[in-house]
Structures are given as C-alpha cells and as structure tokens.
Amino acid sequence: MQTPPAAAPQASRATREPESRASNSNQSFSSLIRVQSLRKSYQTARGALELFEDLDLEVEAGEMVAIVGQSGAGKSTLLHILGALDAPSAGTVYCASTHVTSLSAREAAAFRNREIGYVWQFHYLLPEFTALENVAMPLLARGVGKGEALRAANQWLGEVGLEDRSDHRPGELSGGEQQRVALARALVCHPRLLLADEPTGDLDGVTAGRVFELIERLHLSHGLTSILVTHNMDLAMRCRRILRLENGRLTEITDVHPK
Ligand code: ADP
Numbered sequence: 001m002q003t004p005p006a007a008a009p010q011a012s013r014a015t016r017e018p019e020s021r022a023s024n025s026n027q028s029f030s031s032l033i034r035v036q037s038l039r040k041s042y043q044t045a046r047g048a049l050e051l052f053e054d055l056d057l058e059v060e061a062g063e064m065v066a067i068v069g070q071s072g073a074g075k076s077t078l079l080h081i082l083g084a085l086d087a088p089s090a091g092t093v094y095c096a097s098t099h100v101t102s103l104s105a106r107e108a109a110a111f112r113n114r115e116i117g118y119v120w121q122f123h124y125l126l127p128e129f130t131a132l133e134n135v136a137m138p139l140l141a142r143g144v145g146k147g148e149a150l151r152a153a154n155q156w157l158g159e160v161g162l163e164d165r166s167d168h169r170p171g172e173l174s175g176g177e178q179q180r181v182a183l184a185r186a187l188v189c190h191p192r193l194l195l196a197d198e199p200t201g202d203l204d205g206v207t208a209g210r211v212f213e214l215i216e217r218l219h220l221s222h223g224l225t226s227i228l229v230t231h232n233m234d235l236a237m238r239c240r241r242i243l244r245l246e247n248g249r250l251t252e253i254t255d256v257h258p259k
Pocket residue numbers: 042043044049051069070071072073074075076077078
C-alpha cells in the first residue's frame with residue numbers, strides 16, 4: 001500500500017468550528033456530515049476489537065474528501081456507518097439533514113436510496129442484466145415506471161461516456177467500463193452524497209486515472225459531496241481534503257499539496 005509522505009504532514013482533528021449551530025437541532029448544522037464521539041467495536045473470538053473509540057468528523061456540502069490509512073484501520077466500516085449500512089456501537093451521525101443513527105431498517109433503506117450513491121472496489125453489477133438495466137435498477141426500486149427509469153439510465157450512461165454500451169452485459173465490458181456503469185447506477189437517483197470505497201483499486205493505473213477524472217467531473221457538475229477511500233496517494237492528493245484514519249481517529253493532512 002502507498003502511504004502518505006514520510007515527512008510527517010501536519011495533522012489536526014477532522015472537525016471544524018461550526019459557524020452557527022443550535023445544539024439540539026437535527027437540521028441546523030452547516031455541515032452535510034457531522035459525526036460525534038463515534039465508537040465501533042466488534043466482538044471477536046479473541047475479545048472486543050475497538051475500531052473507533054472517539055471519532056469526530058465534519059464534512060461541508062460540496063467537499064471532495066479522501067480518506068487514507070492502513071488496511072484494517074476501519075475505512076470501509078466508517079463509510080458503511082456514514083451511509084447507514086452499518087450501525088455504530090455509540091455516538092451520533094448526522095448525514096444530509098438526517099440523524100442516521102436513529103433510523104429504523106426501513107428508514108435507513110429509504111435514506112440510502114434517496115441520499116447516498118455508493119461505489120465499491122468491485123462493481124457488483126448484476127451479471128444477467130444489461131448496463132442500461134443495471135443503471136435503471138435503483139429507480140425501479142423506488143417505484144419509478146420502467147420507461148422513465150430506462151430513459152434516465154440511458155442519459156446517465158451518456159454522462160459516463162457509455163451510451164454505445166447500453167445493451168452490453170457486465171461480462172462484456174472492460175473493468176473501467178464496469179466501474180463507469182457502477183458510477184452511473186450510484187448517481188441515477190441524484191443523491192447528495194457519493195461514498196466510494198477504493199473505486200479505482202481494481203483498475204490499472206491509466207484506467208484508474210480516467211475513472212478518477214470522471215468522479216471529479218461528476219462531483220463538480222452534480223454538486224455532490226464526495227468521500228473516497230483510497231490507498232492511492234496520487235489520487236488522494238487530487239482531493240481538496242485528505243484525512244488519515246489511524247488508531248481509531250481521523251486526522252487532517254494539511255501539507256501534502258504542492259505550494
Ligand atoms: P479498512 O477498510 O480500513 O481496510 P475495515 O473497515 O474493512 O478496514 O475493517 C477494520 C477492521 O475491522 C478489520 O480488522 C476487520 O477485520 C474488522 N472487522 C470488519 N468487520 C468485522 C466484523 N463483522 N466482525 C469482526 N471484525 C470485523
């Protein structure tokens with residue numbers, strides 16, 4: 001794994017002083033994401049594994065944030081908690097005006113469909129469906145009619161440069177193309193937040209760069225707030241903000257960008 005530069009970068013806690021905030025309201029935070037005193041532990045055969053004990057994070061709307069850190073540091077777990085795919089052991093998570101940690105399973109599913117676009121290292125496209133059908137799937141899941149869902153999916157395949165591959169099944173696409181389709185599927189419902197877990201980790205260097213460029217372009221053109229987990233420091237440095245997850249805490253890396 002590539003690690004951040006040996007000369008220890010300046011680091012600070014990954015929170016900022018709020019501009020204005022009422023302490024008892026879910027809605028009044030200026031941040032799109034606000035995580036406070038997050039704790040996550042797993043019970044294992046060898047006892048409790050404490051992943052986060054007191055983790056804080058704030059992310060403003062429109063930010064593109066990279067999270068780096070050693071394998072096993074808890075990066076995927078953190079993304080899952082932010083996106084209501086996993087529950088913390090303690091602490092609070094506000095995300096897109098929602099108190100994520102208090103959602104029922106049904107509410108969490110609706111929250112994910114409405115607010116979150118996920119991309120993983122592996123595309124997880126359904127092999128028996130075409131690229132177009134895969135992209136339309138989240139719209140169909142929220143009850144959009146088939147014709148409208150396929151039209152929107154076709155438009156999104158155009159956005160990721162694959163309109164001419166709409167009838168291809170995932171097995172008939174290259175790795176980079178599969179990840180482009182996965183991006184279109186993640187964004188077809190117009191979420192506010194893109195959570196990407198090693199989205200280029202399974203691609204060669206050139207293809208990874210191109211997919212990353214696409215993420216940057218979509219981030220800007222759709223006004224997304226994006227959090228990307230990556231072990232690729234060259235790609236992380238293209239984000240405005242880099243956080244390192246280490247020993248259960250996030251620290252801000254502030255001096256890796258060229259002056
Ligand atoms: P990263 O994404 O930084 O590589 P992960 O979030 O995937 O790290 O995992 C963090 C640690 O938590 C790892 O040591 C992993 O083995 C452990 N872990 C993840 N899920 C579970 C689970 N369900 N039960 C027990 N341990 C787990």
